[in-house]
Amino acid sequence: MSGAPLAVTATAPATVANLGPGFDLLGLALPAPHDRVTARIVRDSGVRIASQTGYSERLPVEAERNTAGIAAISTLRRAGIDVGIELEVHKGMPIGSGLGSSAASAAAAACAVNALIGSPLRRTELVEACLDAEAVVSGRHADNVAPALLGGLVLVLSIDPLDLVRLPVPDGLLVVVATPDFELETRRARDALPQDVPLTDATFNSGRLAAFVTACFSNDLGLLARAVDDRLHVPARAPLIPGSEDVMQTARDAGALASSISGSGPSVFAFCHGAEASARVASAMRDAFANAGLESLTHIGSADSPGARTQ
Incomplete structure (x- = not known):
């Protein structure tokens, strides 16, 4: 990790899941709103949430119970890297809104942490890290986290094993x-x-x-x-x-x-x-x-x- 940045900020979009007839299967990334997460390397071991702003009043501050924290922990574990990480989370959308709020936090955190440690994981591997987070708060389904990470329109064929298909979006x-x-x-x-x-x-x-x-x-x-x-x-x-x-x-x-x-x-x-x-x-x-x-x-x-x- 020599030469790695000391902090990385990432954003992830709201999503439409259960899109039309695709219950738990189809998801779409939206142009707005977004969640934003800054990941920073610190001396202390483990992952901790340093701050939460925006629509964050009722969110847990313990990393093991927070989707951003869980996604960060899982990203480090999957990458095989042991380093201390501090997260600053800004919630750009309310919880319980039907916009994939928890998935946006997880996706932004996974993206930021992965970049911070040199991008060892592919995007599909980050989806799996975010699935770990979603499983804690809203069930193990990928139709929010997949488009939040990959963008566009995504069809979830399977989550175990993970099998995702990017669908073309009709013109205009x-x-x-x-x-x-x-x-x-x-x-x-x-x-x-x-x-x-x-x-x-x-x-x-x-x-x-x-x-x-x-x-x-x-x-x-x-x-x-x-x-x-x-x-x-x-x-x-x-x-x-x-x-x-x-x-x-x-x-x-x-x-x-x-x-x-x-x-x-x-x-x-x-x-x-x-x-x-x-x-x-x-x-x-x-x-x-x-x-x-x-x-x-x-x-x-x-x-x-x-x-x-x-x-």
């Missing part, structure tokens, strides 16, 4: 995300899921997922618009999010190609084509949440956005 596809001032705990949202689903619903989602992948490779926005429907998690989670069904329908009525719940909610995303349509959809989604008594923030940007990177 934009994403709008509306995040209401409302927290929905990931575990509560997961507890709402049915233990068994009808065969007809499983078949429905399988067909939509096949159509979604086909739309990506064929650059077919019309097919993509028909492929985002879901029967596995959205019907169970929409009642937990005030106004969400109206928000999704309003987005479509305003010109969105498709709309669904982001992650486990409460954020709602919409796919659009063109800046004018995206702005109109964003305004309509904010109004729909307002009609349900919730203020909301919207982000608009490319559906093909980068993942974690050092500054």
